[in-house]
Amino acid sequence: MADEWKTASAEGAEGKSWKLLEATLLAGVQEQRRARRWGIFFKLLTFLYLFGALALFSPMLDFQKSAARSASHTALIEVRGVIADQESASADNxxxxxxxxxxxxxxxxIILRINSPGGSPVQSGYIYDEVRRLRAEHAAVKVYAVITDIGASGAYYIASAADEIYADKSSLVGSIGVTAASFGxxxxxxxxxxxxxxxxxGEHKAFLDPFQPQKADxxxxxxxxxxxxxxxxxxSVKQGRGDRLKVEGHPELFxxxxxxxEQALALGLVDKLGSxxxxxxxxxxxKEIVDYTQQDTPFDRFAKKLGASVAEHVAIWAGFSGPTLR
Known part of the structure; x- marks a missing residue:
């Protein structure tokens, strides 16, 4: 009887220990859940605060821009980075x-301040055509392309639509050519x-497949x-630059x-040196410069980068890259 009582007591103590452990673990899980809920709540509160601050200060920024535009000024538009759809230097922007x-x-x-290695011929062509169209509609407003570090390929395509092109003596200018790259x-x-x-x-549907031999045709x-x-x-460059291009004796121009x-000035690719x-x-x-460059929100930039990254990886996987002005 004594042994049975001791066994029952031991089992009871063990059961209580398990219940205590279970209660402790449950309390820990509940505490973690509460911590997560509070974390989500504070993150949401921070987001709402930042959103509210943005909504509050956006009208003030717009007012400042309007005030800056209340007087005669030079309009500045940045053409920076790769010229491509969904990029900051897209035709839409x-x-x-x-x-x-x-x-x-x-x-x-208007100044088009250019710092770009080029990009899509389609996007560059859209911008080129629109510059020329708007120049014809607003004859009193001149457009000046100013090349900073580099204005090559598609970027020079755009610059050639301006009334005049300026560059620094050390700027990189030109690269009037087309490239398309793949792998074998x-x-x-x-x-x-x-x-x-x-x-x-289709007979030639997979003609750019990098895993198949090339065919001559x-x-x-x-x-x-x-x-x-x-x-x-x-x-387009000839139409934009006209007789200013020193084509005679310079077959390497294109x-x-x-x-x-400095070399581009001698070749007629730019008109003068200047900032x-x-x-x-x-x-x-x-001398008052007002920036008209269309700016994406941080969320828009993230979404565009994500979409462009996915598209780029698909293109790389397929081994295909379309024509690029470089």
Whole structure:
């Protein structure tokens, strides 16, 4: 009987210990849940605070911009980075900025401040056409392209639409050419022993597939696409620059080479050497500069970067890169 009582007591004590441990663990889980809830609450509160602050100060910033535009001024539009859809230097952003600058009656002149290696021929062509169209509609407002570090390829395409082009003596200017890059993995596939299987409903549908050997007729066709884009580029530059280009005796002008600002001046690729402030002050005659560059919100920039990153990785996976002005 005594042994049975001791056994029952031990079992009871063990049961109480397990219950106590269970209660402790449950209390810990509940505490973690409460901590997470409070964390979410404070994060949400911080977000609402920042959102409210942004909503409060945005009208003040707009008022300051309006005040700056109340007098005659030089409009500034940045063309910075790669010229491509969903980028800050996309045709949508640049064209919207241009229209806003031209429509402001206080705009005395417009500066396109360029620092770009180029990009999409389509986006560059859109901007080029719109600059020329707006110049024709607003003959009294001149457009000046000012190249800082680099104004190459698609960026020079855009610059050639301006009334005049300025650059620093050390700026990189030109690169009037077209490129399209890919990879070839045929030998690697054979060495690894992997068989490529691709199914198409067109004879040349997979002609850019990097896992298949190139065909002479398809390579010739693709080169014709690049040549056509290059010819369009050259025609636009000639139309924009006219007789200022020193084409005679310089066959390398449209070869894709890039020159310093000083060399570009001698070739007629730029008109003069100078900075944005110099052009605003000495050429346009309105030293007050107002930035009309359309700015994306941080959320928009994040979304665009995410989308562009996904598209880029898909293109890399497929081994394809479209024509690029470089």
């Amino acid at each position: 640049i064209v919207s900025s241009l229209r806003a600058a031209f429509e402001d009656p206080k705009t005395k002149g 993995f045929v030998d690697v596939m054979q060495k690894v022993g992997v068989e490529r299987r691709v199914y198409t409903s 398809e390579t010739q066709f693709w080169q014709s696409v690049l040549n056509t884009t290059h010819r369009q580029f050259i025609d 070869s894709g080479l890039v020159w310093s600002g 944005s402030s110099y052009v605003a002050r000495e050429v346009i005659g309105a």
